[in-house]
Amino acid sequence: MESRAGDVRSDESLLRMHLEGAADAFPTLLGRYKNELHGFLTKFLGSSTAADDVFQETFLQVHLSAATFDQTRKFKPWLYTIAANKARDFHRKRKRRMMASLEAPIGKNPESATLLDMLASDQEQPDTQSETADQQALVKRVLDGLPDHHREVILLGYFQRMSYQQVADVLAIPLGTVKSRLHAAVALFSKHWRKAS
Amino acid sequence: MNRTEETNIDPVEAEALDFLIAAEFDPNSVQRMPEPLRPYARRILTELQHINSYPVTPPSDALIDATLARIVQEERRQSERMSFSNSPPVSLRRRLGIPNVVAVAAMLIVAAGVAVPVTNQVRHSQSQFMCANGLRTLGSGLSAYAADNKGILPMTAGLASFFTDSTATDSGIIENAQHLDMLAKNGYCDSKCTRCNGTRNLSYRIPMHKSQMYLSSMQRSPVAADANPVQAMVRRGVTPVNFLMSSHNHAQRGQNVLFSDGTVVWMTSPNLTNGPRGLFDNIWVIRDKNGVETINLRANPRNALETLLAN
Numbered sequence: 001m002e003s004r005a006g007d008v009r010s011d012e013s014l015l016r017m018h019l020e021g022a023a024d025a026f027p028t029l030l031g032r033y034k035n036e037l038h039g040f041l042t043k044f045l046g047s048s049t050a051a052d053d054v055f056q057e058t059f060l061q062v063h064l065s066a067a068t069f070d071q072t073r074k075f076k077p078w079l080y081t082i083a084a085n086k087a088r089d090f091h092r093k094r095k096r097r098m099m100a101s102l103e104a105p106i107g108k109n110p111e112s113a114t115l116l117d118m119l120a121s122d123q124e125q126p127d128t129q130s131e132t133a134d135q136q137a138l139v140k141r142v143l144d145g146l147p148d149h150h151r152e153v154i155l156l157g158y159f160q161r162m163s164y165q166q167v168a169d170v171l172a173i174p175l176g177t178v179k180s181r182l183h184a185a186v187a188l189f190s191k192h193w194r195k196a197s
Numbered sequence: 198m199n200r201t202e203e204t205n206i207d208p209v210e211a212e213a214l215d216f217l218i219a220a221e222f223d224p225n226s227v228q229r230m231p232e233p234l235r236p237y238a239r240r241i242l243t244e245l246q247h248i249n250s251y252p253v254t255p256p257s258d259a260l261i262d263a264t265l266a267r268i269v270q271e272e273r274r275q276s277e278r279m280s281f282s283n284s285p286p287v288s289l290r291r292r293l294g295i296p297n298v299v300a301v302a303a304m305l306i307v308a309a310g311v312a313v314p315v316t317n318q319v320r321h322s323q324s325q326f327m328c329a330n331g332l333r334t335l336g337s338g339l340s341a342y343a344a345d346n347k348g349i350l351p352m353t354a355g356l357a358s359f360f361t362d363s364t365a366t367d368s369g370i371i372e373n374a375q376h377l378d379m380l381a382k383n384g385y386c387d388s389k390c391t392r393c394n395g396t397r398n399l400s401y402r403i404p405m406h407k408s409q410m411y412l413s414s415m416q417r418s419p420v421a422a423d424a425n426p427v428q429a430m431v432r433r434g435v436t437p438v439n440f441l442m443s444s445h446n447h448a449q450r451g452q453n454v455l456f457s458d459g460t461v462v463w464m465t466s467p468n469l470t471n472g473p474r475g476l477f478d479n480i481w482v483i484r485d486k487n488g489v490e491t492i493n494l495r496a497n498p499r500n501a502l503e504t505l506l507a508n
Contacts, residue, residue, distance in 0.1 A: 023321045024322070024463065024465075026265075026319065026322060027261060027325075027326065030265070031261060038253075038256040038260065039253045043253065048253075048256070052256065052260060055256070055260060056260075056264045060267055063319065132250070135250050136251065139247050139248060143248060143251055154245075157218055158245050158248060159248070163218060163219065164215075179211075179215070182214065182218070183214060186214055186241060186244075187206040189248075190241075193244055193247060
C-alpha cells in the first residue's frame, strides 16, 4: 500500500470511491501519501511527533471535506493546501503556548547556545555520530531557523517540485508573492547555511 | 518594496532560480539556460541540495490506523453534537418559524444520510486495519515461538477436525485455531492477538506437508487469516455452491491474511494468484490431485504447497 505499484487508480478516483463507500479507498490514499506528506510536515514543523499530529488532522479534514472536492482538479495540491493550513495552525498554537523560543540564545550573548541545543536529541549519540549526522543536524538547524513563510515555499518549491503557480494555489497567495518569497527564502537559506557551515 | 530589496538576491540569480523552478530543479536543465545564468543556477542547486539531508524518520504503519481511528472519533463527536432535543425551547421555535425549522431538520436529515455511509465505511476500514495489526502481532508471536522451538509452528488439529460439527468443541475437541491460544498463554503475544479485533475467530494453517510445520524453511505462504467462511457454512449443514467467498469477520468484504514472512495482506478474494502450476489456490479449501477444489477430507492435496486455513 506504500506505493502506487499495482494500483492504477488515481488519487481523484480513490477520493470519489471513498465517497461512494469503497472501504479500501481511503486507507489506500493514506498509504500513498504517508511517507511523502509526513516528510513534508516533519521538515515544515521540525518534529516527527508534530508531523504525526498534523498528518492526522490533514486527513481528517480531507475526509470531512471530501464531498466539496472539485473532481476536475488534482487531489495533491488540494491535499497540500489543507496540510499547509493545518501546519500553520499548529505553529500558531505552539507559539502561543511557548513563553520563550527554543531557538533563543541562553543569556545575553546572541552567539551562545540555545534552549534547543540543550534538549535531548533523538539523533544518534555523539560517540556514534558520523559526519552525515553532523550535516543532518546542521541542515535541520538552518531550515528550522527560517521564518515559517520562507520555509513553506522552499519545501513546496524545492522538495515537492511545485511550480510557482501550484505553490500560489496551495498557499492561496498571489503568484508575485510566491516568487518574491522563494527568492528571499533561497537567499536567506544560503546566507544562514554559509554562516553555519 | 521592490523585489531586489525584499529578497536581497541578485536579479540574475533570481532569474536562474525561476529557470530552476520551471525545470523542477533538474540539474541537466542548467545546460539549457542562457550562459550568464549557469554559475548562479549551479550555486543555488549546490546549496539547496544540502536540504536533502534533512533528517526524516519514516512514519510507522500505526500512523494510518491512528488516522482512521481519529476520523471515527471525530465522526462520533460530530454525530453527538448533531443530536438535538425533540422539544426545542418555545422561544427558539418562535424565533425561527416553522418553515425554517422544517428546512433545518431536512438539511440535518440529508447531512446524516451522507455522513452515515461514509462513517460506516471508515469504521470498516478501521476494523480491517486493527485486525491486520493484531495479525502482525500474531506473526511476531509465531516467529518467536518458532525460534524457541527449532523452527516449528504451534501444533494444529489436523484435517480430521476440519468439518466436525459445531458440537465438537463442547465434546472436548479443540478447534484448530484454538491452538494459537497457547501463544498468549505462554507470553508470545497478548491475549487478543489470536482473535480478529480481540473477538472474532481466526483460521490457522493445517499443514499439507511436514515442510509446512517449519516457519523458517517455509516458502512465503499464508499461516493465519480471518475465519474460514466455507468451514463455518459446512458446519452449519450448508454446502456452498462455490468456495470463492470472503470471511464473515469483515462483512465478507475481504480478509486479512498473515503470511509466513510476517506480512499481512488484505485480500478481497480467498484465491492466491501465485498458486503453484499457475492455478489459483483458495485458502479455504483443498485442491486435490486432479486440480479440483474440494471439501472432501479424503482428497489428496495436489502438492506440498497447498494451503488450507481452518478455524
